[in-house]
Amino acid sequence: GAVVSQHPSRVICKSGTSVKIECRSLDFQxxxxxxxxxxxxxxxxxxxxxxxxxxxxxxQGVEKDKFLINHASLxxxxxxxxxxxxxxxxxxxxxxxxxxxxxxxxxxxxxxLVL
Amino acid sequence: AQRVTQPEKLLSVFKGxxxxxxxxxxxxxxPELFWYVQYSRQRLxxxxxxxxxxxxxxxxxxxxxxxTSFHLKKPFAQEEDSAMYYCALxxxxxxxxxxxxxxxxxxxxx
Numbered sequence: 079g080a081v082v083s084q085h086p087s088r089v090i091c092k093s094g095t096s097v098k099i100e101c102r103s104l105d106f107q108x109x110x111x112x113x114x115x116x117x118x119x120x121x122x123x124x125x126x127x128x129x130x131x132x133x134x135x136x137x138q139g140v141e142k143d144k145f146l147i148n149h150a151s152l153x154x155x156x157x158x159x160x161x162x163x164x165x166x167x168x169x170x171x172x173x174x175x176x177x178x179x180x181x182x183x184x185x186x187x188x189x190x191l192v193l
Numbered sequence: 194a195q196r197v198t199q200p201e202k203l204l205s206v207f208k209g210x211x212x213x214x215x216x217x218x219x220x221x222x223x224p225e226l227f228w229y230v231q232y233s234r235q236r237l238x239x240x241x242x243x244x245x246x247x248x249x250x251x252x253x254x255x256x257x258x259x260x261t262s263f264h265l266k267k268p269f270a271q272e273e274d275s276a277m278y279y280c281a282l283x284x285x286x287x288x289x290x291x292x293x294x295x296x297x298x299x300x301x302x303x
Binding site for chain 1: 229235236237238242244296
């Protein structure tokens with residue numbers, strides 16, 4: 079089956095620094111990748127949708143200058159949390175889908191803790 | 194607007210008892226409905242989708258357009274069914290993402 083990986087699995091950083099999270103589709107070409115954020119005991123909140131080679135589409139209320147998304151290849155998308163603050167601490171999950179596919183495959187998530 | 198509602202945060206049942214996890218949705222067109230499951234310390238994975246009309250691990254879900262519901266059912270719960278269950282919806286226009294409900298934690302008691 080299709081596998082999506084994320085790196086790192088967890089990261090702790092100081093307030094004000096930037097953190098990059100990678101999402102890779104290991105055995106398929108992901109024309110579309112999605113980034114979600116999950117708060118404790120809450121549902122997954124869609125942050126943005128990215129198509130390979132084009133700018134990401136951000137959901138309302140998500141700051142595109144703070145959460146930089148790059149989908150430079152068919153197997154890699156990155157989410158960079160810039161100038162991180164403690165309130166950015168969360169669980170970030172990526173999901174990938176191939177062209178014409180119906181199923182979204184999910185990565186294991188990255189837990190970010192900003193001190 | 195798309196919306197998925199799962200009214201129960203937690204559902205506890207005894208082993209062997211029937212299970213029904215409720216899901217209602219709001220969407221103006223004809224959506225695609227899914228159930229995802231997340232076992233402890235594992236990633237989200239697809240359980241089933243309405244277009245397949247299949248039974249996975251004994252679970253079934255029927256899309257009721259009149260009631261805008263997609264409840265997940267299993268006649269006899271097993272301990273290994275304990276997990277977090279998310280109902281999700283995807284619109285049928287373009288490259289739309291999944292929108293999730295808040296999830297229901299199922300606890301099957303031995």
